[in-house]
Amino acid sequence: MALPPPPPPPPLLLLLLLLGAGAQDLKVEVTPEVRGRLGGTVDLPCRLLPTGPDVKVSQVTWVRWDGVGRSYSVAVSHPEHGASYPDPETDGRRLKFLSAGLGGEAALRDATLQVRELRAQDQGNYTCEFATFPRGNSKGATWLRVEAEPRNQAWAQEVTQGSLPTTVTFCVSAAGLPAARLSWSTSLTYKAKVTQEELPNGTVTVTSQLTLLPTRSIHGQTVTCKVEHETLQEPQMLPVTLVIRHHPEVTISSYDDNWFIGRSDATLNCDAQSYPEPTVYEWSTLLGPLPPTVVVQGSRLVVHTVDSQVNTTFVCSATNAVGTGRAEQTILVRENPNPAGSGATGGIIGGIIASIIAMAVIATAVLICRQQRKERSPQGDSEEDDSLGGPPAYKPPPPKVKLEEPEVPLQLYSLDNCDHAPLKTPYFEPSVSTTEQDTPRYHELPTLEERVGGSGLRGPEPQELGEEEEEEDEDDDYLDKINPIYDALAFAAAEAYQKGFVMSRAMYV
Secondary structure, eight states, rough: OOOOOOOOOEEEEEEEHHHHEEEEEEEEEEEEEEEETTSSSSEEEEEEOOOOTTTTEEEEEEEEOOOSSEEEEHHHHHETEEOOOOOOTTTTSSEETTTTTHHHHHHHHOOOEOOSSGGGGOOOOEEEEEEEETEEEEEEEEEEEEEEEEEEEEOOOOOOOOSEEEEEEEEEEEEESOEEEEEEEOOOOEEEEEEEEEEESSOOOOEEEEEEEEOGGTTTTTEEEEETTTTOOOEEEEEEEEOOOOOOOOEEEEESOOEEEEEEEEEOOOOOOOOHHHOOOEEEEEEEEEEEEEEETTTTEEEEEEOGGGGGGEEEEEEOOEEEEEEEEEEEEEOOOOOOHHHHHHHHHHHHHHHHHHHHHHHHHHHHHHHHHHHHHHHHHHEEETTTTTOOOOOOOOOOOBBOEEEEEEOOOTTTTGGGGOOOBOOOOOTTTTTTTTOOOOOGGGOHHHEEEEEEOOEEEOHHHHHHHHHHHHHHHHHHHHTTHHHTTTTOOGGGGGGSSSOGGGGGG
């Protein structure tokens, strides 16, 4: 079953709905946030976007909210009565409608408000409201932020070393709006105390105190104060050097352990590390007054002539505003100079210089040797590469088959010309088989037993001269079959044995 349609709204309610719908169609153009510097001038834009000619602006009002829930009008523009500024603090002197001189409808549609001589109290939420007919009211809000760039500085406070934590530095960001943020950057163990003070003009001064244990070891170290503020594009870093007053820490230097009888102008220096600087230096000995040959020149002690009286312990005392520090140095006077004393430093320096020179000479010699080898070598860089352990750049040609030498006419060689005797130097190509080279194989050669007749080795029997020569020829043939190289060691003719040196072929085995 269908429900009946709802009854029509009353005429008054319909009119309110139409006004509300018309107000929603109005557009007010404002800037959500406007920033201005303290004491400067700022404009708060507010414009009613173009609408139909049937819309009339009856009034424009600027309302300020103070942030605690209260609001009041600061500027009003009326088509008949003009502009008015009800805020008694401004009295029209610091506020102004920029379009007030235009007049007519255009002046009402542009309600931009200018605020001069900005104060900290001007910061807040401002609402621009247009009253129109028949569309009703329409408004837009703008947040006015008043800023003041602070004056930042940091400094150290002189303190005396002690056993209790003390404030050693201050960092101040003065008259800033809003309040600045301060922090410290250091590796030391510290505590920071931050305080804020609001000034009569509404700005804020922030102070940070750095507290730590004052010891002489932190004297001269640097801590950094970091200041962050909305008016700064990047944080400002303020370094501070710590100043800790402490008594002198004394040492005695310049003693070289080579004080001997008769030495002149031997010196001792009294070195003091303190803040403030020492004002008084005093020299003495453990036995009392100084020897007569000693002269004190402030922190320096000079012995014009060393004798047995300076064979003692000298004491140096340094005093500043905080306290006194002292150090002792025992002097050993020798009969003769100590070669390892004053010359020790010179020897060390000389040794270092000698080592440097030796290394330079060695490096030069290596470079010269390399250059000479490179110049003598026909292969140039290839030989240098071989010396570095790389593969050789030169590759010898492969061996060739040379089985026979050309026939040489028979000659007689004596001791004078035996060096020119031709030798057979057969060698074999590894890639050619022994069959193709037509050479005898080892297992095919007859053994000595077979040559003798299987009776084993035995000494020669007395035979006639003809038989001995025949056996010698047979042995020579046997050796030639074992290795053809023996044949190359033979002389060309038997007559050569009459004038040259005779050696049995068996000697070459």
